[in-house]
Every structure is written in C-alpha cells, then in structure tokens.
Amino acid sequence: MDTDTLLATVFSLLSDAHSQETVLDALLRHDGDPEAAAHFLNREARRERKRKREGGSLAEWLEPKKAKQKSSAKTSSSLNASPTKPSSSSVRPSSLSVKPSSSSIRPSSSAGSSSTKTAVKLVTLRPPPSTAPTPPRLPPLTLSTPELVATHTPCTQHLSILPPSLACTLFHTLVAASAEWKRNKWWLFDRVVESPHRTTFFARKNDGVGGSDDWQEAAQFWYNGRATGPPEVFPAEMEDACTYIEAVVNDQLRQRQRFPLEWAGTDGDASEYVWRANVAAANCYEGAKDSVGFHSDQMTYLGPYCTIASLSLGTTRTFRLREVVPTQEKDTRHAQTFNIPLPHNSLTIMHASCQERFKHSIPPQPTIDLFRPAFPPDAPPSNARINVTFRFYRPDFAPSSTPKCKCGVPCILRPDMKNRSVLGAEGGGDKYWWTCYAGAQNDGKGCNMWMVMDMEKECRGPTVGSMKSE
Numbered sequence: 327m328d329t330d331t332l333l334a335t336v337f338s339l340l341s342d343a344h345s346q347e348t349v350l351d352a353l354l355r356h357d358g359d360p361e362a363a364a365h366f367l368n369r370e371a372r373r374e375r376k377r378k379r380e381g382g383s384l385a386e387w388l389e390p391k392k393a394k395q396k397s398s399a400k401t402s403s404s405l406n407a408s409p410t411k412p413s414s415s416s417v418r419p420s421s422l423s424v425k426p427s428s429s430s431i432r433p434s435s436s437a438g439s440s441s442t443k444t445a446v447k448l449v450t451l452r453p454p455p456s457t458a459p460t461p462p463r464l465p466p467l468t469l470s471t472p473e474l475v476a477t478h479t480p481c482t483q484h485l486s487i488l489p490p491s492l493a494c495t496l497f498h499t500l501v502a503a504s505a506e507w508k509r510n511k512w513w514l515f516d517r518v519v520e521s522p523h524r525t526t527f528f529a530r531k532n533d534g535v536g537g538s539d540d541w542q543e544a545a546q547f548w549y550n551g552r553a554t555g556p557p558e559v560f561p562a563e564m565e566d567a568c569t570y571i572e573a574v575v576n577d578q579l580r581q582r583q584r585f586p587l588e589w590a591g592t593d594g595d596a597s598e599y600v601w602r603a604n605v606a607a608a609n610c611y612e613g614a615k616d617s618v619g620f621h622s623d624q625m626t627y628l629g630p631y632c633t634i635a636s637l638s639l640g641t642t643r644t645f646r647l648r649e650v651v652p653t654q655e656k657d658t659r660h661a662q663t664f665n666i667p668l669p670h671n672s673l674t675i676m677h678a679s680c681q682e683r684f685k686h687s688i689p690p691q692p693t694i695d696l697f698r699p700a701f702p703p704d705a706p707p708s709n710a711r712i713n714v715t716f717r718f719y720r721p722d723f724a725p726s727s728t729p730k731c732k733c734g735v736p737c738i739l740r741p742d743m744k745n746r747s748v749l750g751a752e753g754g755g756d757k758y759w760w761t762c763y764a765g766a767q768n769d770g771k772g773c774n775m776w777m778v779m780d781m782e783k784e785c786r787g788p789t790v791g792s793m794k795s796e
C-alpha cells in the first residue's frame with residue numbers, strides 16, 4: 327500500500343480527529359500496519375478523554391489556587407489528592423515521563439526548587455486510579471453461520487442465493503467490466519487520497535425510479551462528489567440477479583420489525599410495501615491487499631433506516647462490523663468486532679439500523695484463497711472479489727430535495743452515531759446531519775455547514791412512523 331492509501335485507511339479507522347503528522351508517526355511506530363496504528367491512536371484518545379474526565383483541565387492543574395498550593399507543599403500525602411477526586415491511593419511517579427530522583431517525593435525541604443516543582447506538577451497531573459469498574463474488552467468474534475450473523479448483528483446472510491451458473495456468469499461479466507472501474511479519489515486534509523479498490527455505480531433504467539435524470543445526478547456522489555458521466559445501467563445478468571435478491575429482501579422485510587423512519591412506500595401502506603433496488607454500486611477487490619476502511623454508508627439518497635442488499639461473488643473475503651458505542655454508554659461497555667466470511671454467491675443484507683449503529687469494512691488480508699469458478703468448466707482461478715450493493719434511493723430524498731451548503735454544493739446526510747436516541751431505534755428520535763461535502767473535491771476546503779435534518783419540516787416521508795401516528 328502506498329502512503330496515501332495507508333493514511334486513508336488509518337483515518338477511516340479513527341474515532342477522533344488527529345493530525346496527519348500524528349497518524350504518520352503512529353504508522354511508523356507500527357511498521358506501517360494501519361489497523362495497529364489506528365488501534366493505538368484510538369486507545370490513546372480514549373485514555374486522554376478519561377484523563378480529562380477524571381483530572382480536570384490542564385490549566386487548572388498547572389495553576390492551582392494558592393491555598394491549595396500551600397497545603398500541597400506541607401505533606402507528601404496531600405500530593406496524592408486530586409482537587410476533583412480526593413484519593414488516598416499512592417502516587418506512582420515511576421510512570422511519569424520526568425522521574426524524580428527518589429521514588430518517594432518529599433517536597434517539604436525543597437519545595438522552592440524548580441525541578442521539584444516540576445515533579446510536583448507532573449505528579450499532580452496523574453489522576454488517581456479510577457475506582458469505577460472498567461467494562462470487559464470483548465475479543466473479535468467470527469460469525470461463520472447465518473444463524474450467528476442474525477443473532478449478533480443487524481444483518482442476515484443468505485448462502486447460494488443465485489443459481490450457480492448465473493452467479494458465475496455475473497462474476498465473469500463484472501470482472502471484465504471492472505477493468506474500466508475507477509479507484510475513488512477525494513481530498514483528505516491537504517492531500518488527495520485514493521480508495522484501495524475499484525468501484526462503479528449503476529442506475530436501473532427500467533423500474534420507473536431509475537429512469538429519472540434527477541437520479542442520474544446522484545451517481546456522482548458515489549465518487550465523493552467528483553463529476554462523472556451518466557451511470558451505467560444494470561447488465562442483463564445483474565437484472566436477473568436482482569430479481570432473486572429482491573425476493574429474499576422482501577421475505578425478510580415481512581418478518582422483521584419495522585422502524586419509525588423507514589420508508590413506508592409511496593402510498594404509505596408499509597404492509598403492502600415492496601422493496602425494489604433502483605441503483606447498485608459495485609466494487610472489485612483484486613488480491614488480498616485491496617480493501618475498504620471502516621465506514622457507514624452515506625444516507626443522502628437512501629434516507630434513514632435503509633436496507634442494503636450486498637452480493638458477494640468470487641474469492642471469499644471478511645466483512646468486518648463494529649458497533650459505534652453511544653457516548654452515554656462508553657463507560658459501561660466496549661464495542662465488539664464481528665468478522666463475517668463472505669463466500670461466493672452469498673448475500674448479506676444490512677437491515678434497517680445497521681448504518682445508524684455499525685461501521686463496516688473489508689480489511690486487507692495477509693492471504694486469500696483463489697476462487698475456482700464452477701462455470702464455464704475451464705475458467706481460470708481468480709483472486710478477485712466482486713461486490714454489488716443493491717440499494718433503494720428514496721423518492722423523498724431525491725437529489726432535488728438535498729440541501730445545498732454555503733459552497734453551493736449538495737450536502738451529505740450522516741447519522742449522529744455517537745448520540746443515538748436513548749429511547750433506542752424503536753422509539754425514534756435519532757439525529758441526522760446535513761453537512762458540507764465540498765471539501766472532498768475542492769482542495770480539501772469546505773464551508774463546515776452543519777444542519778440537523780428535520781423529517782417534518784423538510785416534508786419527507788411517508789414513513790412507517792408517520793403512518794402509524796395518523
């Protein structure tokens with residue numbers, strides 16, 4: 327992987343903002359391993375947040391009130407006390423970056439000397455150990471059966487979804503077409519980064535929604551706002567595959583709990599609603615190192631609580647899912663990482679709430695198995711994986727309804743994953759933001775516009791919830 331791709335991969339795995347220099351430094355410390363670097367930076371950021379929570383602000387510590395300074399100089403035991411959280415636990419200066427000469431600090435005789443003052447301040451900076459029980463860290467879990475996937479995630483997995491010959495024909499068609507697909511490019515801070523896989527976008531011409539030119543404009547958002555020509559239409563094999571996939575999605579929708587912000591169908595009768603894909607995005611991962619970093623799919627045209635049907639063809643790769651734990655639950659539980667092997671001819675449905683709660687990725691792997699297509703009998707083995715995500719772009723989120731930012735560019739819609747409604751998805755009340763996206767293409771410069779999405783004021787729907795409440 328080149329440096330730009332490595333940087334992009336690390337940035338996509340980070341939960342907090344970091345400078346490029348810090349990220350490069352972390353990569354160097356971890357032999358260029360993006361996951362290890364991101365893990366390190368996320369852990370450091372968590373520790374920093376914890377330190378701040380428990381220890382008050384740095385300025386407060388460095389400029390203690392005179393009275394407090396006086397009393398802290400009197401006895402060594404008072405050094406252990408924190409103004410916000412008194413504690414009798416012992417100070418462990420050995421873990422500080424500047425170590426005092428002796429492990430027990432006695433400021434009484436030399437309180438005036440500057441080196442001891444530094445030591446005192448540094449010791450004081452260390453908060454006492456927290457007495458709150460820390461939630462257990464959960465090891466990654468491999469979900470190797472559809473039952474396990476359904477139990478642990480908002481996804482379902484469906485094996486051997488297409489007739490075997492159709493799956494292979496579609497694989498060969500899309501591998502051949504993928505020679506023309508592009509690596510996505512966008513601005514990240516002050517440099518252009520490139521996605522570590524090739525991608526393309528299809529609009530379905532013949533289903534009544536994809537026929538509109540309005541939707542064709544939306545295609546360029548698949549490329550992070552880069553201007554593109556009109557999207558391709560579904561090839562014949564993809565149309566065939568889509569019919570099988572829609573049948574499975576609708577079967578699942580009938581069995582599932584529906585969420586208030588889900589689309590209820592044009593006539594508002596959710597029980598009669600039939601899910602139809604009107605666009606599809608395709609990705610080609612050629613070899614073990616092609617990948618996509620952790621992300622949740624943009625909702626600009628999908629709207630909240632979308633259903634995305636993701637077809638895997640070719641060599642088996644791992645789909646990695648990790649929940650974003652809401653801020654208010656951070657101290658009580660850790661997110662678990664789930665690894666789902668995606669074999670040839672399998673469908674993974676990311677059901678409503680998956681994009682609000684989880685991020686997903688296809689991580690680079692040290693090795694992969696070669697795929698040996700069963701059709702035609704003499705087909706050569708392949709190291710490629712083709713992914714097609716069939717999506718429904720909602721009429722109430724059509725491009726003409728997308729707010730524009732101060733740069734005059736259509737915004738993107740993102741869920742506020744860290745501050746999800748305490749009522750849970752069933753209760754509604756989740757927040758979404760329209761944000762400026764111009765920076766992805768405009769030398770990294772945008773207008774920082776940020777606006778809460780308001781379903782009612784923006785006249786969106788009908789949704790499952792709006793129909794129930796009538």
Ligand SMILES: O=C(O)CCC(=O)C(=O)O
Nearest residue numbers: 607609623636688713715
């Ligand atoms: O390749 C996959 O299975 C996932 C692709 C993906 O996350 C995306 O296209 O948004």
Ligand SMILES: [Fe+2]
Nearest residue numbers: 621622623686
């Ligand atoms: Fe995705």
